[in-house]
Amino acid sequence: MRYINIAHPEQDVNFAEALVLGLGHKQGLFFPERLEPFAAIQDLLDMDFVQRSTAILEYLVEPAMPVDELQASVTAAFNFPLQLKQVSDHVYAMELFHGPSLAFKDFGARFMAECLARISVEKRVTILTATSGDTGAAVAQAFFGQPGIEVVVLYPQGMVTPLQEKMFCTLGGNIRTIAIEDDFDACQKLVKQSFDDLQLVESIGLNSANSINVARLLAQVCYYFEAVARLPRGTEPVFCVPSGNFGNVTAGLLAHALGLPVKRMIAATNRNDTVPRFLASGRWDPKPTVATLTNAMDISLPNNFPRVLDLGDRHGLPLQNLLQSVAISDDETLDAVRLLDSQGYLSDPHSALAWKALSDELSVDETGVFMCTAHPAKFRETLEEALNRPVPLPDELLAVADKEVLSAVMPADFDLLRNFLLNN
Numbered sequence: 216m217r218y219i220n221i222a223h224p225e226q227d228v229n230f231a232e233a234l235v236l237g238l239g240h241k242q243g244l245f246f247p248e249r250l251e252p253f254a255a256i257q258d259l260l261d262m263d264f265v266q267r268s269t270a271i272l273e274y275l276v277e278p279a280m281p282v283d284e285l286q287a288s289v290t291a292a293f294n295f296p297l298q299l300k301q302v303s304d305h306v307y308a309m310e311l312f313h314g315p316s317l318a319f320k321d322f323g324a325r326f327m328a329e330c331l332a333r334i335s336v337e338k339r340v341t342i343l344t345a346t347s348g349d350t351g352a353a354v355a356q357a358f359f360g361q362p363g364i365e366v367v368v369l370y371p372q373g374m375v376t377p378l379q380e381k382m383f384c385t386l387g388g389n390i391r392t393i394a395i396e397d398d399f400d401a402c403q404k405l406v407k408q409s410f411d412d413l414q415l416v417e418s419i420g421l422n423s424a425n426s427i428n429v430a431r432l433l434a435q436v437c438y439y440f441e442a443v444a445r446l447p448r449g450t451e452p453v454f455c456v457p458s459g460n461f462g463n464v465t466a467g468l469l470a471h472a473l474g475l476p477v478k479r480m481i482a483a484t485n486r487n488d489t490v491p492r493f494l495a496s497g498r499w500d501p502k503p504t505v506a507t508l509t510n511a512m513d514i515s516l517p518n519n520f521p522r523v524l525d526l527g528d529r530h531g532l533p534l535q536n537l538l539q540s541v542a543i544s545d546d547e548t549l550d551a552v553r554l555l556d557s558q559g560y561l562s563d564p565h566s567a568l569a570w571k572a573l574s575d576e577l578s579v580d581e582t583g584v585f586m587c588t589a590h591p592a593k594f595r596e597t598l599e600e601a602l603n604r605p606v607p608l609p610d611e612l613l614a615v616a617d618k619e620v621l622s623a624v625m626p627a628d629f630d631l632l633r634n635f636l637l638n639n
């Protein structure tokens with residue numbers, strides 16, 4: 216598979232280059248050049264998760280990685296369970312949060328880490344990433360102990376929950392974390408400034424691990440196939456995805472472009488509703504980002520959206536019928552948490568928001584799957600307030616609760632960060 220820079224199609228690279236570069240010329244995103252649907256979908260669906268994921272990814276990464284290496288990467292990256300739970304007659308929860316950081320971002324981050332460790336062995340690699348919570352944990356856990364790879368995670372001091380902080384700031388070793396005395400935007404700006412400093416990029420092998428890296432998206436394609444494989448044979452589901460940067464939705468659409476039966480996709484957002492308004496009016500009119508209960512989706516400039524459009528423009532997906540987007544308020548999200556709980560399903564706010572959007576849009580003759588992106592305990596404070604009862608912590612969170620936070624603290628100053636990166 217070749218990957219083209221969708222903003223500047225004259226740049227085309229293989230998977231290894233797309234993986235290591237992260238971003239193309241002039242901030243363009245890499246995306247598969249041409250997608251053919253798999254011929255024997257049912258045979259693919261009949262395979263087990265690792266075998267099937269290897270087959271799908273082989274098509275997407277060849278010839279950058281020998282298939283035995285790919286299989287080893289998939290086996291190591293996807294070494295935690297997935298669960299599809301029936302919530303009501305035609306509605307299923309696809310739980311993607313049973314990995315080490317308790318969020319679906321483990322799929323992409325772990326696969327990317329495995330690929331990088333195998334592909335760029337001789338070169339020093341420094342992964343620099345900014346996080347508002349979940350990405351930092353997934354990336355830190357995924358790269359922890361990987362030889363030759365240094366990880367630096369920036370996060371806004373005091374603006375991630377104490378448990379979120381414990382999940383990525385207590386590892387040590389090759390994982391370094393910096394609490395920036397400013398907000399998330401300032402962290403993201405420092406990352407961008409670092410990538411603009413070509414001398415810095417070259418000397419420490421700078422790479423990014425956020426969802427602009429196409430490797431993360433490719434990994435996420437695999438769990439859409441798994442969801443359909445677990446549904447009653449012949450089901451063509453409606454997927455509903457809680458969306459921020461629109462990486463997860465892109466992966467679902469990509470799965471469909473590869474032949475996976477999908478009736479349609481619903482991208483559910485919170486009040487940061489640039490995309491629902493765009494699909495309704497045709498106008499791209501982002502507003503300032505507002506804080507909501509579903510903070511992993513507090514994004515008004517979804518950085519994967521050009522890939523969604525590319526799936527329509529160049530790959531010919533009928534987005535008009537296939538993709539729908541709706542915005543859900545905080546009040547509706549809290550109601551959804553309570554309603555789901557009364558039906559015996561405890562859900563984090565992001566997943567509950569998706570369930571609400573799905574319930575609103577699903578017809579009686581359809582089967583719906585909502586993507587559950589985080590473990591409920593990660594958003595324990597919100598749930599305890601909504602439900603008025605304690606939410607127990609799983610072992611992964613209990614294990615880090617008493618560990619010491621090892622982060623450096625730094626003002627949002629690029630020169631200080633530059634020195635830190637060069638001298639550590």
Ligand SMILES: *Cc1c(COP(=O)(O)O)cnc(C)c1O
Pocket residue numbers: 318319320349350426457458459460461462463464511512565588589
């Ligand atoms: C990152 C995240 C999302 C948004 O996913 P995108 O791929 O950015 O659309 C939703 N829910 C949770 C819990 C997340 O961490």
